[in-house]
Amino acid sequence: MINAPRGTRDILPGQTSLWKHVIHTCEQAAVSLSFSEIRVPTFEDVALFQRSLGEGTDIIDKELFLVRGRHTEGEQYALRPEGTAGIVRAYIQHGMRTLPQPVRLYSILNLFRYERPQRGRYREHVQFDIEQFGSKDPSADAWVILTQWTALTRLGLGDAQLSLNSLGTTEEREFFREQLIAYFKPLQEELSEDSKRRLSSNPLRILDSKDPLDQPYLPNAPHLIDSLGNESRHHLDTVCTYLKTWGIAYTIDPFLVRGLDYYCQTCFEWSIPSEAGRPLALGGGGRYDSLLPALGGPDSGAVGAGLGLDRLVDLLEERGWQEPSSEVPKLAIVEEKSNKEAAAALIPQLVSQNIALWTDFSRGSLSSQLKAAAKEGCTYALFISEQGLQLKDLRRGAQQTVRLEEVKDAII
Ligand code: HAM
Numbered sequence: 001m002i003n004a005p006r007g008t009r010d011i012l013p014g015q016t017s018l019w020k021h022v023i024h025t026c027e028q029a030a031v032s033l034s035f036s037e038i039r040v041p042t043f044e045d046v047a048l049f050q051r052s053l054g055e056g057t058d059i060i061d062k063e064l065f066l067v068r069g070r071h072t073e074g075e076q077y078a079l080r081p082e083g084t085a086g087i088v089r090a091y092i093q094h095g096m097r098t099l100p101q102p103v104r105l106y107s108i109l110n111l112f113r114y115e116r117p118q119r120g121r122y123r124e125h126v127q128f129d130i131e132q133f134g135s136k137d138p139s140a141d142a143w144v145i146l147t148q149w150t151a152l153t154r155l156g157l158g159d160a161q162l163s164l165n166s167l168g169t170t171e172e173r174e175f176f177r178e179q180l181i182a183y184f185k186p187l188q189e190e191l192s193e194d195s196k197r198r199l200s201s202n203p204l205r206i207l208d209s210k211d212p213l214d215q216p217y218l219p220n221a222p223h224l225i226d227s228l229g230n231e232s233r234h235h236l237d238t239v240c241t242y243l244k245t246w247g248i249a250y251t252i253d254p255f256l257v258r259g260l261d262y263y264c265q266t267c268f269e270w271s272i273p274s275e276a277g278r279p280l281a282l283g284g285g286g287r288y289d290s291l292l293p294a295l296g297g298p299d300s301g302a303v304g305a306g307l308g309l310d311r312l313v314d315l316l317e318e319r320g321w322q323e324p325s326s327e328v329p330k331l332a333i334v335e336e337k338s339n340k341e342a343a344a345a346l347i348p349q350l351v352s353q354n355i356a357l358w359t360d361f362s363r364g365s366l367s368s369q370l371k372a373a374a375k376e377g378c379t380y381a382l383f384i385s386e387q388g389l390q391l392k393d394l395r396r397g398a399q400q401t402v403r404l405e406e407v408k409d410a411i412i
Contacts, residue, residue, distance in 0.1 A: 007115070007123025015313075017323045022155060022312050023108055026128035029151035030106035033143065035130055038105040040086040043067050046078040052085035052291055054261025056201035063113040079112035082260065083129035084288065084304055085295075091133055092297040101134025101300065104143075108309075120280055120311050127306040128283075133292070136301035138235050141266040141287055142242035144305050148270060148283055149248050151307060155316065160270045160282050162243075163253035166236040167204075167263050168228050170290060176224045177203055187217050208257045210278060223254035235265050262288040266303070272315065282315075283307035329411045330356045332373030332381040332394075336366055339384050346382070346389075346404060353408045370394070380411045 004010055011019055027037070046066065053060050065079040080086055087105055090096075096103050107129045115121050130147055132140050145162065152160050167173055180203040188196060192211035199206065206214060207221060228236070243250055250268075258267050267286030271279035285305025293299045331350065335343035340361050350357055358378050363369045366383065373381050374394050381392045382402075391410055392399045402410050 005123065007117035007121075009122065015317075018313055018316060018321055019309070021321075021323075022309055022316070023128070025154050026151045026307065026309070027106070027108070029147055029154060030128075030130055033104075033147045033150065035104040035106040035132075035147065038087060038090060038107050040083070040090050040107065040109075041080075042110065043077045043079050044086050044089065046076045048085050048089055048295075049078055049081060051294060052088065052262055053082070054202075056198075057205075057259060057261055059113060059259060063115055065112045065114055080109065081113045082111055083107055083109040083127060083306060084131060084260075084262070084291070087129070087131045087304075088133075088291055088295055088297065088302065091131075092292070092295055096133065097298045097300065102140060103133045104130070105133075106130045119276070120308075120314060122310055126309040128309055129304065129306045130285075131302065131304035133302045134298075134300045135303075136289060138238035138266070139242060140301065141235075141239045141303050142246075144285060144303050145239075145243065145248065145268060146246060148285075148305055148307055149246075152270065152282070152312075155312060156319075157272070157282070157312065157315065160272050161279070162248065162250040162268060162270055163256050164236075164240070164243075164250045164266065164268045165253050165256035166225055166228055166232055166265055167257070167267055167286070168224055168232045169264060172227065172229060172232060173204070173224065173264070176222070176227060179222045179227070180204065180206070183221055184217070190217070202261070204257045205259070207255045208259070218255065225252065225254045232265060239266050258284060258286060262291040264289055268305070270307070280311060280315075281308070282311050328356045329379040330358055330377055331407070331411060332369070332376070332378040333357060333359045334366055334369035334373060334381050334383045335361065336383075337364070342384055343382075349404055350382075350407065355408055355411070382407065 049064065050060055059081050063081060067077040067079055087107065091103065109127050109129055110124055111127055112124050114123060117123060128151065130144055132144055152158065181199065184199055184203065184206060188199060192209065192213040194211065195206045195209055195214050207218065256267060256269055263286040265287040269284035270282045272282060274280040283306055287303040289301050292302050333343050333347060358373060358376050360369060360372055363372060370381055379394055381394055383390050388401050389404060390399055391402045391407060
């Protein structure tokens with residue numbers, strides 16, 4: 001037997017309504033804050049991800065799903081591991097810089113990362129991604145946070161905690177990088193294998209390490225936020241002022257660095273305490289001004305964020321989410337064997353009236369069809385008798401003769 005690949009999952013019929021609810025709520029939040037939908041390809045030129053996300057990040061070095069066709073000699077593609085790179089490419093490729101700015105885009109994306117599967121970590125996951133182009137103003141960062149907060153609170157996850165940090169400008173980060181190397185170098189032998197490697201490739205990521213070997217050395221490590229210049233400090237303070245005005249609670253976390261290299265200035269993460277000890281990240285994002293020019297676009301500012309929908313769905317399921325009872329009455333067409341063709345002939349007109357239908361003519365008797373219909377949640381059943389078309393109210397048991405064109409009104 002062939003099973004689904006490790007780290008992927010089937011969403012079964014009983015689970016799709018929660019998924020639809022989560023996706024719909026996120027989309028509504030995005031639309032209500034002026035984001036328009038964009039859809040981009042599931043795979044892109046591998047160079048796009050390498051240039052955007054940064055060599056030396058786990059996502060590029062270890063987790064890319066490379067795609068090769070039979071006849072793609074010389075072409076190298078990868079399944080998208082995240083959404084920002086593809087949306088930035090589309091913004092540049094389609095000349096969206098000529099549109100009135102800011103351009104606000106959202107997308108629901110299936111993403112692929114070859115990670116070690118565990119609770120809340122899949123090899124295919126879905127994100128609600130938002131990107132805002134054409135503004136370097138701190139209000140744009142705050143707007144993105146507001147959009148995620150709106151989606152989370154509408155989903156009943158207002159207890160998610162927001163952590164905020166600033167990664168400063170490229171120059172500030174470069175200076176800080178040297179400070180970090182100076183601090184960690186003498187401790188090198190004590191650090192975890194990952195951190196030893198990162199010391200030369202990406203020392204900022206050491207700050208984000210959860211490895212017990214690294215933990216004793218983190219509290220005294222220098223903080224980038226302490227060496228920010230006036231402009232970066234002012235940018236962060238202004239984002240905070242907006243959040244306070246809107247009543248969005250946050251904490252400043254000087255250790256927050258995020259796993260992708262394109263960020264500068266504001267970065268943030270939403271998380272929820274988890275029984276496993278480590279808080280579970282529900283989403284995150286930040287400003288990435290240098291990515292647009294790096295990919296051939298304008299130097300006009302960009303900020304965005306993603307929410308991990310698998311984790312939102314898992315969390316809501318754990319918290320006992322109940323599907324609101326369906327507003328649409330479901331009508332069962334039931335019939336004795338001899339009359340099935342006549343009953344089947346009613347169906348097209350009922351479908352064209354947009355009535356939700358259920359049938360199972362494979363069941364023999366009328367009574368077994370009625371029982372099954374009630375179990376399926378049908379509220380009415382329709383069948384043909386000698387007296388004409390009969391409509392039975394399955395909850396109250398009442399029955400009446402109806403004409404086909406009256407059925408819709410009778411069941412509302
Ligand atoms: P990210 O932090 O890599 O950011 O992912 C965002 C969220 O997606 C995470 O907080 C988590 O909830 C969820 N997530 C990530 N990996 C997995 C996984 N393997 N299984 C389940 N859920 C996962 C980004 O991807 C950025 N592109 C966000 C962004 C948009 N930044 C600017 N614009």
